Amino acid sequence: MRKKIRVLALSVGLAVLFVVLLPIGAQTSPLGEKQNSLELELLGSISPVIARIDLPEMNPGLQTGIGGAASLRLRIDPFGSRRTDDLSAPKVNALDKLSLVGDLELSTARFSQSAIMHDGQLYRAWQNFGLGALGGLSWGAFNVPLLKTQMVVSLCVGAALHVSNYTGTNLVSAYPSVLAQASFDTKTNKREGWSAFIPLEYAFKGGGSVLVFGLGFSCRWRLR
Amino acid sequence: MKSAKFGQHRSVYNKSISLVGILAAMAWMALANTSCSVKEIDTEHYYLCIGISDYENVKKLTYPNIDAEGLAYTLSQRGWQNAIPENASSPWKDGKLLDRNATKANIKDAIEKGFADVPSDATVLVYFSGHGAYNASKKISYLVPCEYPARQNFSAAISPEELYSWFSGLPTKNIIFISDSCYSGGFVSTQDSGDAMPDSYQDGADSTSVSVPNYALANFGSLLAKNAQAVGGRAPIAISAAGAKESSYDGFPDKAHGVLTYYLLLAADMGDSNHDGYVTCTEAYSYTARCINNYWNDKYGKEMAFYPHISGGARDLVLYCKSQDGG
Numbered sequence: 001m002r003k004k005i006r007v008l009a010l011s012v013g014l015a016v017l018f019v020v021l022l023p024i025g026a027q028t029s030p031l032g033e034k035q036n037s038l039e040l041e042l043l044g045s046i047s048p049v050i051a052r053i054d055l056p057e058m059n060p061g062l063q064t065g066i067g068g069a070a071s072l073r074l075r076i077d078p079f080g081s082r083r084t085d086d087l088s089a090p091k092v093n094a095l096d097k098l099s100l101v102g103d104l105e106l107s108t109a110r111f112s113q114s115a116i117m118h119d120g121q122l123y124r125a126w127q128n129f130g131l132g133a134l135g136g137l138s139w140g141a142f143n144v145p146l147l148k149t150q151m152v153v154s155l156c157v158g159a160a161l162h163v164s165n166y167t168g169t170n171l172v173s174a175y176p177s178v179l180a181q182a183s184f185d186t187k188t189n190k191r192e193g194w195s196a197f198i199p200l201e202y203a204f205k206g207g208g209s210v211l212v213f214g215l216g217f218s219c220r221w222r223l224r
Numbered sequence: 225m226k227s228a229k230f231g232q233h234r235s236v237y238n239k240s241i242s243l244v245g246i247l248a249a250m251a252w253m254a255l256a257n258t259s260c261s262v263k264e265i266d267t268e269h270y271y272l273c274i275g276i277s278d279y280e281n282v283k284k285l286t287y288p289n290i291d292a293e294g295l296a297y298t299l300s301q302r303g304w305q306n307a308i309p310e311n312a313s314s315p316w317k318d319g320k321l322l323d324r325n326a327t328k329a330n331i332k333d334a335i336e337k338g339f340a341d342v343p344s345d346a347t348v349l350v351y352f353s354g355h356g357a358y359n360a361s362k363k364i365s366y367l368v369p370c371e372y373p374a375r376q377n378f379s380a381a382i383s384p385e386e387l388y389s390w391f392s393g394l395p396t397k398n399i400i401f402i403s404d405s406c407y408s409g410g411f412v413s414t415q416d417s418g419d420a421m422p423d424s425y426q427d428g429a430d431s432t433s434v435s436v437p438n439y440a441l442a443n444f445g446s447l448l449a450k451n452a453q454a455v456g457g458r459a460p461i462a463i464s465a466a467g468a469k470e471s472s473y474d475g476f477p478d479k480a481h482g483v484l485t486y487y488l489l490l491a492a493d494m495g496d497s498n499h500d501g502y503v504t505c506t507e508a509y510s511y512t513a514r515c516i517n518n519y520w521n522d523k524y525g526k527e528m529a530f531y532p533h534i535s536g537g538a539r540d541l542v543l544y545c546k547s548q549d550g551g
Contacts, residue, residue: 055539112498113504123539166538171419171534172419172447174444174448204452206537208538
């Protein structure tokens with residue numbers, strides 16, 4: 001239990017660091033060289049997900065589901081200007097491609113009941129709402145010849161708090177989780193863009209654990 | 225020129241999004257099939273239906289023995305076997321313990337001896353229809369056996385602690401307990417959750433004021449604490465007709481059953497919300513609660529309104545297997 005709390009606290013700390021503190025650093029850029037180094041995006045995403053739920057004394061079960069999220073993404077380039085109208089502009093060094101990313105995410109997911117086990121046991125269908133914060137690094141843009149576009153790769157970790165409800169009942173619970181997410185963002189000069197992402201979540205729920213993973217798609221609007 | 229580039233860009237987007245989307249959908253559907261496929265249930269299911277209409281000292285009821293007979297019949301049609309009689313003179317026969325036979329001692333015996341030899345992976349169902357009682361000073365609900373004295377004496381009734389101690393000695397942990405009696409919500413443990421439906425439905429004023437999101441926000445801290453204390457595991461799944469502080473109703477005019485039991489029996493055919501051929505406890509509860517709210521509570525008003533409860537936890541059990549005639 002202590003280990004779980006430590007992991008959770010570390011994740012929350014990292015997320016807070018990226019989402020709250022780093023914008024302050026970016027705004028105090030000394031010579032104004034980092035113009036446009038701070039991007040703010042609004043994301044709407046949908047993701048088919050699979051939950052592997054595991055309770056003591058029971059065999060694990062798989063539950064399919066669908067998730068949706070609305071999030072605010074902050075992207076900061078602490079090593080120089082990265083936003084350019086010329087996608088083919090050469091980069092000076094590897095650090096130019098590195099940015100810090102922070103997400104504040106409002107999410108929901110709905111899971112079907114698991115398959116029925118041989119003795120008639122199963123896991124209930126449920127749904128949740130969550131508020132999470134993630135922070136991490138992004139790298140790019142890279143040319144992706146197969147898709148004929150440029151992509152930015154981001155890796156984030158964070159934590160979330162959820163409320164959940166077993167479908168068809170008035171039973172409500174609340175639980176914490178740690179999150180990790182790899183996302184692949186198309187890079188364009190336009191305000192709107194698309195992303196694919198792989199969400200991974202480990203929740204401490206009901207005396208057991210729930211591991212959620214999937215593949216999601218986002219549409220992005222650059223606000224700034 | 226610009227528009228041509230824009231067109232090219234869109235085309236690339238469309239292609240890439242379509243490609244990834246199709247791949248994702250295929251992967252998800254493959255996993256969805258794995259997750260939702262239903263295996264055949266190959267373990268044994270045993271039931272004991274207790275119905276007490278004919279009380280010795282307190283007000284007689286009309287339908288509990290019919291309720292017990294009805295549920296026993298429905299279960300037997302769906303793959304359940306009756307609790308094993310100890311001998312020919314056992315008071316429980318064909319999985320039923322009715323009226324004057326349903327004393328506290330006989331109920332205890334029927335549970336402890338009737339299920340003593342079931343396999344460890346079997347499912348056991350105990351159903352009780354009869355009077356309930358509530359000790360307001362101790363906030364404890366009780367099931368009332370047939371010999372309960374006219375003058376209130378809670379030690380002659382069955383408390384949740386007693387009932388669950390009888391369950392704990394059984395070889396299996398797949399236990400379903402259903403109670404169609406007043407104050408039976410006291411037998412339902414919410415485990416890792418909180419119940420947004422109050423112990424007395426009338427405290428919630430009406431169904432529209434029972435809001436799961438409001439409850440979750442108002443009790444977020446205590447729900448998190450409850451989650452941290454939860455141990456999971458295989459606690460019995462309990463369904464009660466009413467909350468811990470409210471009455472349920474014996475007579476449903478023209479239906480010849482207690483209100484909960486009437487809809488619980490209908491749930492065998494109508495409650496399979498995901499159409500997989502099995503009705504789980506949660507599906508049966510959900511169907512029953514919805515029907516009671518829509519038909520009974522709306523018709524008979526706030527003074528007679530009540531609402532069923534179900535125990536918490538992620539685990540569920542199948543209540544009604546596929547009908548033996550394939551229906």
